[in-house]
Amino acid sequence: MIACYTDRYTARPGETVMLHASASHGPCTLRIDRVGRERHTVWTLADIAVGDHPTPPDADRAGCRWPVATGIEIGADWASGYYDVQLTDARGEVAHHFVCVKPAVDAPRARLAIVLTTNTYLAYNWWGGANAYSNVTALMTGQASFDDAMGQAIGVLSTQRPFVPLIVSAPDDIPRLVNMRKRAFQEQPWAADPEWMRDHAFSPYDGSAGFLNKWEHRFVEWAETAGYTLDYFTDYDLEVEEVLSGYAGVLFVGHSEYWGIGERAQVERYVDAGGRIAILSGNTCFWRVRFEDDGATMINHKWRGLEAEPEGSAAPITHLWSLPEIGEPEAALTGLSFLFGGYHRLGLCAARGQGGYTIYNDRHWALEGTDLFYGDVIGDALPLIGYESDGCRFDFGDDGLPRAIPQLGVPANLEIIGVAPCAFGEEADRGYAPVIPPERLAVCARVTYGDDSEASQLRMLRGHAVIASFRRGTGEVFNTGTTEWAHGLAAGDPFIDRITRNVLDRFSA
Structure with a gap:
């Protein structure tokens, strides 16, 4: 297992963001890319010592409490934007997180600002078990019916934990949450792309939030x-x-x-x-x-x-x-x-x-x-x-x-x-x-x-x-x-x- 999270979702140039991580197979390499029309790598760091830390049973509500693996200093030349944080272990497994870089206080402002919908990311995130909708782990493992799992939704959600992969690092071919064609005569109703969802162990909540490829x-x-x-x-x-x-x-x-x-x-x-x-x-x-x-x-x-x-x-x-x-x-x-x-x-x-x-x-x-x-x-x-x-x-x-x-x-x-x-x-x-x-x-x-x-x-x-x-x-x-x-x-x-x-x-x- 490899997973990571930052102590905050947002920072300005010159500030330092702390990366918390757990990996079964260290050491790890960190790469950070600004993602927009193109992807640009702005920082890499190798040979990061990352321990294998347990996930607390209340991680979804109270966070993981993992130690800091390294600090990330936001460069003075990093343009405002969405930055993909990628931590790779010795076996090539990759964990993703993100940092939103705000404009520097003394930098010229753009005419337009975009507000990333991070509250929605967090509401749908079920890393550690549950989210605002359901006990998703119990649902996906068959331990609870859909109705029972919804009854186990949580109202207290920690920002101090990773995001599930299909929210934070969705692949380019993730389906849209819409039926691309009209339902045929007497056809059984469906939602999105059931075959893709089955193949990727897609939960009912993974497509509803996140930046990458959404x-x-x-x-x-x-x-x-x-x-x-x-x-x-x-x-x-x-x-x-x-x-x-x-x-x-x-x-x-x-x-x-x-x-x-x-x-x-x-x-x-x-x-x-x-x-x-x-x-x-x-x-x-x-x-x-x-x-x-x-x-x-x-x-x-x-x-x-x-x-x-x-x-x-x-x-x-x-x-x-x-x-x-x-x-x-x-x-x-x-x-x-x-x-x-x-x-x-x-x-x-x-x-x-x-x-x-x-x-x-x-x-x-x-x-x-x-x-x-x-x-x-x-x-x-x-x-x-x-x-x-x-x-x-x-x-x-x-x-x-x-x-x-x-x-x-x-x-x-x-x-x-x-x-x-x-x-x-x-x-x-x-x-x-x-x-x-x-x-x-x-x-x-x-x-x-x-x-x-x-x-x-x-x-x-x-x-x-x-x-x-x-x-x-x-x-x-x-x-x-x-x-x-x-x-x-x-x-x-x-x-x-x-x-x-x-x-x-x-x-x-």
């Missing part, structure tokens, strides 16, 4: 090729440091599902003061989390948030941002919510869905120069809509265009560009084994519609992905409403390329 990586490859320079931060940076002031625009890409309290507050201050955020993501800002132990622990009780804290605790609740007890629905910032969207081309969720957006507001500024008109569909061949999507309720005006219904934080001034049907989960008793059963549908119905009646729960299952923008304060928000936008850029789709350039050019001006 959403953020694909976006960065496109952005660097297109000539955009980015400064990089992590979710936790926004939690503890005022970093956004001075940037013309800030980007959230892929699957930015978990937001801390300080992060949410900073982004809202930034937008209200004139900042612009581009959300090229789905399921954005859905769950509220908090940090303890100087960032060593993320608290993320999810559905158990109301009862999980010790009696008399003054700690902020971790649950849905839209929960009435929290009262800060994400749509007030993002414009959209997963509660009004859901899944597309996954299981029975829009299994034969169009896979792209139907354009309505063809005069929106984001569509300038795209050659798109009312009724056109974009991204259907990719598909652009899949996995998780955010939306809103809407009706139609006299002009035939959809108008947002201001509910659960959705702003009345939301400008809807396009829509596509989604499903929040699969309806029961439809003749097929469930692949995407809705999670806590009664809770979601109460949050969204004020009651958990059968009618409200059924209403929850029918939603839409929405691409939209709106102004908040003196700032502006653009939201693609889908996790898969970066894959549209990677595929070279000219419509998605031009829309993204329009957004980034406007937001970096």
Whole structure:
């Protein structure tokens, strides 16, 4: 076995990050690469003495407590970006971790910043046993059923442990979390690429987070090729440091599902003061989390948030941002919510869905120069809509265009560009084994519609992905409403390329 982790996910040039490791076959060699459009090696170190250390039974919650193997000094010439940390043992086995290098304090800033969705990485990481969703080890080894394993999810997650390989170092051919074709007549529903998943012992959580060969990586490859320079931060940076002031625009890409309290507050201050955020993501800002132990622990009780804290605790609740007890629905910032969207081309969720957006507001500024008109569909061949999507309720005006219904934080001034049907989960008793059963549908119905009646729960299952923008304060928000936008850029789709350039050019001006 070989595995490693760093004492923190982020650092600036000149700072030192500590690498903790365990290896059965030392000594080890360390290599660090900056990963973007290309991969550049910036540092190597050989003959590192690494001991074989046991993994504590509570490593998923309390960390591994392994000793420091070596320090990594971030070079003064290391550009801001994602850095792949690779530790290789004497037999050639490799363990991966990462460090996000922030821009130097005294360095010229880029016009745009990207926030890596490290809270989401952490929520899905099951190294040591469990994650925020399930006791994944018990599930994957057959020791627990899916329902029992979900009941053993943990709400306290340590940052002081490695990541499972398919999250931190996914291969280039990892499948997208979307069914690439429509379900055939009477075909059994499926999700993603079952054969690849079986061959790679892929857990239900491995594809949902991580940088390498996933959403953020694909976006960065496109952005660097297109000539955009980015400064990089992590979710936790926004939690503890005022970093956004001075940037013309800030980007959230892929699957930015978990937001801390300080992060949410900073982004809202930034937008209200004139900042612009581009959300090229789905399921954005859905769950509220908090940090303890100087960032060593993320608290993320999810559905158990109301009862999980010790009696008399003054700690902020971790649950849905839209929960009435929290009262800060994400749509007030993002414009959209997963509660009004859901899944597309996954299981029975829009299994034969169009896979792209139907354009309505063809005069929106984001569509300038795209050659798109009312009724056109974009991204259907990719598909652009899949996995998780955010939306809103809407009706139609006299002009035939959809108008947002201001509910659960959705702003009345939301400008809807396009829509596509989604499903929040699969309806029961439809003749097929469930692949995407809705999670806590009664809770979601109460949050969204004020009651958990059968009618409200059924209403929850029918939603839409929405691409939209709106102004908040003196700032502006653009939201693609889908996790898969970066894959549209990677595929070279000219419509998605031009829309993204329009957004980034406007937001970096």
